[in-house]
Amino acid sequence: MREEILNYTQNRELSWLKFNQRVLEEAQDPKVPLLERMKFVAIFTSNLDEFFMIRVGSLFDMVASGVKTKDSRSGMTPKEQLDKIYEAVAPLYKERDKTYAEIKKQLHPYGVCGLDFKELEQGEKKYVKKYFKEQILPILSPQIVDANHPFPHLLNKDIYVTANLKVDNKNMLGIIPVPNFVSEVLYLPGHDIRYIRMEKVIMEYMELVFDHYTVTDKNYICVTRNADITPDDEALEINEDFRYLMKQTLHKRRRMAVVRLEIAEKLSPETEKYFCDKFNIRKEQIFRTKMPMKLDYMFAISGNLPDSMKRSLTYHPFSPQPARGLQDGSIMRQVKKKDVLLFYPFESMDPFLRLIKEASVDPNVMTIKITIYRLAKKARLVEYLCAAAENGKEVTVLIELRARFDEQNNIDWSERLEEAGCRVIYGFEGYKVHSKICLITYRNRNEIQYITQIGTGNYNEKTATMYTDLSLMTANKEIGEDASNFFKNMSIGNLDGLYKHLIVSPTTLKAGVLRMMDEEIKKGSAGRIVMKMNSVTDVDFIEKVSEASRAGVKVDLIVRGICCILPGVPEYTENLSVMSVVGRYLEHPRIFSFGKGADQKIYIGSADMMTRNTEKRVEVACPILDEDVKRQVNHYLEVMLADNIKGRNLTKDGNYIMRDQSEPLIDSQERFMKEVIYAQKVQNDKPKNLMDRIRKIFGK
Structure with missing residues (x-):
């Protein structure tokens, strides 16, 4: 292991959790419209789901296989990484619950009301009970778990309502899958958007389902299973049809090991041990949530709002504009x-x-x-x-x-x-x-x-x-x-092709990027590197960034998500700045800029500086050769680097902090929306003139 690198790097999984916390911060921002804030809670939740399915799932496999290899960026074994992840996730659940509750409370005056059963009006309770008996009860598939009825297989990310059942001094578990073919929420009659989650409806009327039993300890739960399955894990037969193999892979994903259990209500010690034994998990893998386990319905609610309410609760509407510089015709x-x-x-x-x-x-x-x-x-x-x-x-x-x-x-x-x-x-x-x-x-x-x-x-x-x-x-x-x-x-099937302009992984992309970084290192303090990506984990790239910083090269990285290199570490990354932009739109471009002025080289492409992209994927990056297009890309980078509203700076301890809020205040995505609208008004301008006018009017 290259021990020195541990002085200025951090674990990729913990870095990702910091990024997702940034998503949650958007949900907490009072300047963001309320339903958009709720969407950020939903995005945070789905991000966390995928994180457990893939990243935690992969570490889970390593631990189960006895792998004790240490992570090259943090020096932790897979077991140590899992322990740190569970420790870091627990407070995020509490922060998310608090954020959700606050947004939900603020939505009530607008008539958007997600309700618990006790909050329903008397007439609404009658409506819900009638709907349950007529529309839901006939299609439920309840199960009991006892000596003669084995514990069922619970599907990944499906919700199950559970309770302890008792009859004739016999205790057992009752489980009801929430059907996937019914709406996640039951909308109540009236002009307002009042609704109750379907699992809460089923939980309220469990006595009607298990009518021969005494029902106690009602709850609903959701398991997250390891989904880190790829065909590379399979024994490939040379003549096997690849599409068939993928279909088999998808089927296998449904039965993988449980990596997380989410619960709505606190478990008794006996029930907690029971679930730990059944799912072969530790209690650290059980997370209680006071908000819905699925929030996809929020996107539908947002889409069905009347226009008058949309203006107050959602972002102002924006439609992608015609491209600047293009005319009608071919x-x-x-x-x-x-x-x-x-x-x-x-x-x-x-x-x-x-x-x-x-x-x-x-x-x-x-x-x-x-x-x-x-x-x-x-x-x-x-x-x-x-x-x-x-x-x-x-x-x-x-x-x-x-x-x-x-x-x-x-x-x-x-x-x-x-x-x-x-x-x-x-x-x-x-x-x-x-x-x-x-x-x-x-x-x-x-x-x-x-x-x-x-x-x-x-x-x-x-x-x-x-x-x-x-x-x-x-x-x-x-x-x-x-x-x-x-x-x-x-x-x-040739992965080793050489090209005049394109740089292509797994052969030439990383080598090309490192070579251009070396050219800037030779310039010392006159060198300049700006790169925008989604993630940074590749150790060779990280070491080269540190080398550039030590040579005096000013390096700016705009990294949306995982960033394993820490800026501002004395002797290693003092000339490195790292920022992240999380806003209305998901930041996704990969831009690599080396040098300044006439010698500047700019590439755009599909690759992040992650080992999987640089060594295990086919990625293509292309140089920008047209001077007007180069001017456009430089403008985009300048505006993003100046973003002090949605931008955050990564610190040497791995946290993100607000940027200096002095004038001018710049929200890069908001700026770009204004610019393309303005560009339509002066679309007959030549590209160079247009960029000059945009800079003059908007700055940067």
């Missing part, structure tokens, strides 16, 4: 003349989709090739790719079936694409294909030419309105030739 024709950069969700994804649609019917287009990691449930992109294949174009889709929790969606789309005549390939054993690259090849007279798109985010039309991402469309011939070679290499 996208292909405009991209052939000049590089175009789209900035989601401030600008619409529509120009890229129109590009594919145009290509699908253009008689000069011969091939369309694309890598796909995640798609929306409804995807115009797939329609256009299928149309292209049906129009005689050669369409190649490299789709990653192992995109976690999107596996089934990708299986379904791969079948649809194949049916339309697309050539579908699946990547590599041991390496996920996470790149976001699309290549259109067309013939211009007798010359082969290209339009290449490189993105930082998925081709997902839903998340393109929720995540910030960059999407470059270029007709640069050398980048097109690189992209053509990339797809050829993917088709023949």
Whole structure:
């Protein structure tokens, strides 16, 4: 182990929990509209669910297998990491409960009321009881657990209502699964949005379900199971169909070990021991929550509000704007003349989709090739790719079936694409294909030419309105030739391809980034490095950042989530600053900037500086060669680095603190929304003039 690195690094799991605490802080911000604050509670909750399923699940496996290898960034064994995680999560539950209760209380005057049974009015209680007896009771599947009835398998993240039952001096456990095919909440009659969770309704009327028993100790519970299953864990037969293997993997995920038990009411010592024995867990893995275990319904409530209430309880409406610099008419024709950069969700994804649609019917287009990691449930992109294949174009889709929790969606789309005549390939054993690259090849007279798109985010039309991402469309011939070679290499299973402009993991991306960092290190205090990512865990990169800092290079990292390197540590990272932005939209671009002025190199791509991305995934980063586009990206970085409303600074002890709130106050996402709206008003300006005017009006 490189012992020195422990002086300026932290554990990745504890760093992630600090990030999720930042999400909870958005829920606590009184300047954020109330229902948006409740959504942040929901996001915090779903984030924590996935954290337990994947990260805790992985550590759980290591402990069960007797692994005692120490983490290279914290020096802790898997067992020690789990202990620290349970210790750190417990106070987060209490903070979340308090936050939820406060928001819920403030929503009541607006007529948005999540209720306990005791809070119902008399008429509402009658309504709920009638509804339960007529609509819910007939479809319940209650079970008892005794000597003749074994403890059932509880599904991951499903809610079960439980109680102790007694009859003829015999004690047993009663369990009722809350049906997945009924609404999570029961809305009450009236003009206000008054509702009660379905598990609370079932718990109230358990005596009607177990009518032969004495019912005590009512509760509802939810287990979280290890979901860290990948095909790499399976014995792959060379002729086995990959889609079939993925379907088997998804089935196996349902029966994995329990890593967490959530409870609504305090357990007696006897019941606590009973559940610990049944689920093979420790009491530290049991977490009590006073708020709903699922909050997805909050998004539906927000969508169904009358307009008058939406204005008070949600963010002001914003629709992605047309891309600056693009006119009506052919996208292909405009991209052939000049590089175009789209900035989601401030600008619409529509120009890229129109590009594919145009290509699908253009008689000069011969091939369309694309890598796909995640798609929306409804995807115009797939329609256009299928149309292209049906129009005689050669369409190649490299789709990653192992995109976690999107596996089934990708299986379904791969079948649809194949049916339309697309050539579908699946990547590599041991390496996920996470790149976001699309290549259109067309013939211009007798010359082969290209339009290449490189993105930082998925081709997902839903998340393109929720995540910030960059999407470059270029007709640069050398980048097109690189992209053509990339797809050829993917088709023949070659991970070692070399390219003139693109840097591609697992072979050249990390080496390329480290090489460009070395160039800045040689400049000493005249060097400059700015990088924006979602996570930083790669040890080689971390050591290089420390080396740059010690050489006097000013390094700024904008890291949304996990950051294992600590800034401001004397002798190691004194010239490093790390900030995180958590706001209305999920920050997602990966931008790598090296140097200043005419010598500056900027890359955008799909990779975080995580070992899994740099060594175990196929990732692509592309240089920004167009000066106007480079000016745009620099502007985005400048504004984000200046964000002192949603931005937080990481300290050398691993905590996040508010930034200096002196003027000018800058919320980077709010600024970008204003800028694209302004850009539409002066859309006839040349790109350089437009950026100058934006700086003059908005600053930065």
